[in-house]
Amino acid sequence: MPLHAKIDEARGPAILDLNPVYCRIEHAVPRHRLPAEPMDPAAALALVRDELILDGNARLNLATFVTTWMEPEAEQLMAECFSKNMIDKDEYPQTAELERRCVNILAHLWHAPAALADDDGPDDGASRGSATGCSTTGSSEACMLGGLALLWRWRARHGATAGLPGSGVKPNLVMGANVQVCWEKFCRYWQVEPRMVPMEPGRLHLTGPEAAARCDQNTIGVVAVLGSTMDGSYEPVAEIAAALDALQHDTGLDLPIHVDGASGGFVAPFLAPDLEWDFRVSRVASINTSGHKYGLVYPGVGWIVWRDAAALPDDLVFRVNYLGGDMPTFALNFSRPGSQVAAQYYNFVRLGFEGYRQVQLTCQQVARFIAEQVAGIGPFELLSDGRDLPVVTFKLADQASARYTVFDLSERLRQRGWLVPAYTFPENMQGTAVLRIVVRNGFSQDLAGLLISDLRTQVQVLEAARREPVPLLPGGQRSAFAH
Numbered sequence: 001m002p003l004h005a006k007i008d009e010a011r012g013p014a015i016l017d018l019n020p021v022y023c024r025i026e027h028a029v030p031r032h033r034l035p036a037e038p039m040d041p042a043a044a045l046a047l048v049r050d051e052l053i054l055d056g057n058a059r060l061n062l063a064t065f066v067t068t069w070m071e072p073e074a075e076q077l078m079a080e081c082f083s084k085n086m087i088d089k090d091e092y093p094q095t096a097e098l099e100r101r102c103v104n105i106l107a108h109l110w111h112a113p114a115a116l117a118d119d120d121g122p123d124d125g126a127s128r129g130s131a132t133g134c135s136t137t138g139s140s141e142a143c144m145l146g147g148l149a150l151l152w153r154w155r156a157r158h159g160a161t162a163g164l165p166g167s168g169v170k171p172n173l174v175m176g177a178n179v180q181v182c183w184e185k186f187c188r189y190w191q192v193e194p195r196m197v198p199m200e201p202g203r204l205h206l207t208g209p210e211a212a213a214r215c216d217q218n219t220i221g222v223v224a225v226l227g228s229t230m231d232g233s234y235e236p237v238a239e240i241a242a243a244l245d246a247l248q249h250d251t252g253l254d255l256p257i258h259v260d261g262a263s264g265g266f267v268a269p270f271l272a273p274d275l276e277w278d279f280r281v282s283r284v285a286s287i288n289t290s291g292h293k294y295g296l297v298y299p300g301v302g303w304i305v306w307r308d309a310a311a312l313p314d315d316l317v318f319r320v321n322y323l324g325g326d327m328p329t330f331a332l333n334f335s336r337p338g339s340q341v342a343a344q345y346y347n348f349v350r351l352g353f354e355g356y357r358q359v360q361l362t363c364q365q366v367a368r369f370i371a372e373q374v375a376g377i378g379p380f381e382l383l384s385d386g387r388d389l390p391v392v393t394f395k396l397a398d399q400a401s402a403r404y405t406v407f408d409l410s411e412r413l414r415q416r417g418w419l420v421p422a423y424t425f426p427e428n429m430q431g432t433a434v435l436r437i438v439v440r441n442g443f444s445q446d447l448a449g450l451l452i453s454d455l456r457t458q459v460q461v462l463e464a465a466r467r468e469p470v471p472l473l474p475g476g477q478r479s480a481f482a483h
Ligand SMILES: Cc1ncc(COP(=O)(O)O)c(C=O)c1O
Pocket: 065, 137, 138, 139, 140, 141, 143, 180, 182, 225, 227, 228, 229, 260, 261, 262, 263, 290, 302
């Protein structure tokens, strides 16, 4: 049974309580069963809204990379497009066209060799360049598609049955242990061995030598993350490619790289234009990003672009004809709203290169400010300071002797509404617990100042609690540091 479908009858009475001023109804509204009768729409809206006020404030959610604010014009456009199904390309050819333009814009931004340049002439509706790609529900789906393309290409090199049960050969994918869970999912769902390079103190992501050392003839490719979920740092794509070049020189193995640019794909082109991490690196076969992260669109939209048709095996692609053109589609999902794609295109035309640069630069400046302030509070050691992704990660410098943990701090910040997650690092560094602050568009320097002031106060409270009785948290629970 799916996790969320589990009916927990113990969580509140079976009947929902409707405020009598919303409407008079003659029947009870069950909590876990379909009501027998309809109710007034305004009452239904009030009922659901009332329940949702218990959710955290999305703008104060510093755990997520996902967009929590868009301008009213974008929201209006999205509302107008909710009813359009992205997959109905014949029925909504202009939405499909906007998707195609977005792919071209990203291919160009990421220096795909034949991507359409500004001066390539008017759009005549024909297929552009040799780069190809599509929108997805997010980076997770895009990573699945990227991984599948690597797997299919490996199979093409090793015979159609290679890697299938009974073949005696298992394909593997090389990546850092810091990858997002979508890559573990990919490996489990498609029966690929995950070859994870563990983190080490001082090396929080994949490096070239570590990657090359784990590759063999059954490696389908190497994943490099531009913007590690753990600490926001960029993995050195060019260095990883150089190590794979040397490996090819020594062994003949020619291995492709997929760049997981879930966040960095929309940050590096604007803040680090000279950093070579994209299709300028010839070994990079494909790149994904999340339109709903630093692409500045509400969830859920992701993107994947392949360098050229050779990087995307043809038998993975389904083709539909519309307006006399040839529209390749490759997706795990079928139906989804057209609103996010329309909103992505809106952001592209609304902001342009300079608008995106300003938004990301502001995020970076706020992150650098937070990092500086956190370092000044005293007990913390910074693990990332916002110089790559606008993400600040820090731990207690002296974890062993502190009588409180970053989990206590996270819990106490929640009392003021700040959602700052605490978590431990993966394999090899499970003993390291950190707090992570993700700065997104809309998190101003003023808000950052308030956050720092609250962080400082909570540190003082926890430090003082070493000597005094531990204050109670809501619900009468004592914080973990008291034990
Ligand atoms: C590096 C990386 N890859 C993939 C994902 C999954 O992205 P999505 O939420 O768009 O599916 C994330 C999410 O945080 C991520 O940080």
